[in-house]
Amino acid sequence: MLSKAVLSQTEVTRILAAARAEAQANNWAVSIAVVDDGGHPLALERLDGCAPIGAYIATEKARTSALGRRDSKGYEDMVNGGRSAFLSAPLVTSLEGGVPVLVDGQVVGAVGVSGVKADQDAQVAKAGAAAL
Template sequence: MQSKAVLGQAEVARILAAARAEAQQHNWAVAIAVVDDGGHPLALERLDGCAPIGAYIATEKARSAAIGRRETKGYEDMVNGGRSAFLSAPLITSLEGGVPVIVDGQVVGAVGVSGVKAEQDAQVAKAGIAALA
């Protein structure tokens, strides 16, 4: 039988705090979602000033990164590169800003961020994940 790490509430709280700090440092109004390895929500925080749709998009970015086992930027690059058929894939979003949480080579969850430019969303997500190191 195999075993792997799972995200507990302590880790989720650290991810949210670090992601929030990164966003606030830049005055970015974003939504931050953390999901488990199956894409199921563990936490969601929408910072003041973030549009309500940001919460939905952040969650879907996180879910797509978790079940796809890769950053959502890869999907966005495929679509932008002309592979429009990929839009019908079972992933909810192919927008940059969803980043998997990888522990010992295994995806244990993901963070999705929405509210600013795509690369800034990803920057906030990665800052949150870095808090686990």
Template sequence: MHSKAVLTQTEVTLLLAAARAQAQANQWAVSIAIVDDGGHPLALERLDGCAPISAYIATEKARTAALGRRESKAYEDMINGGRTAFLSVPVLSGTLEGGVPVIVDGQVVGAVGVSGVKAEQDALVAKAAVAAL
């Protein structure tokens, strides 16, 4: 039997705070979602001025990164590269840049998803969160 780390509220709070700090430092109104390794929501924060749809998109980006065990951008790149059949994959609906897995000791324990600004800026905020852990 294998053992692996799990995200607790301590880590979730740290991830959320780091993402918020990065977004606010750039004056970006974003939504930040944190999920566990099964893509289940642990936290969601929509910063002032961010469009309501971004909360849903951020959650789906995080879910995609957690379940796929890779950045959501990988799926966007596949689709943009011509593999459009990938759009029909069940469950993964956040196939846009901005979802980043949280990896501890080589295992995905969750993910951070961000939405609200340009895709590469969303990813920058998510990566800042993961780097803080």
């Protein structure tokens, strides 16, 4: 039987705090979503000034990253590289800003961020994931 780590509310709170601190340090109004390894929501925070759609997009970026076990940017790169058929893949958003959360080399969840430029969303998400 295999064993793996799972995110508790303690880790989720730490991830959100680190991502929020990165966003606020740059004056970025974003939404931050944290999901488990199956893409199920564990937490969502929409900072003041972020458009409501940011909450939805951040969650989808996180879900994509968790299910795909990679940064959501990889899917964006595929589409931009000409593989437009990938746009029809179920449960996948091809937008940068979702990053997996790794513990001992295993994906235990993901962070998704939306609200600013794609690379800035990814910067905030990576700050959150690095909190562990």
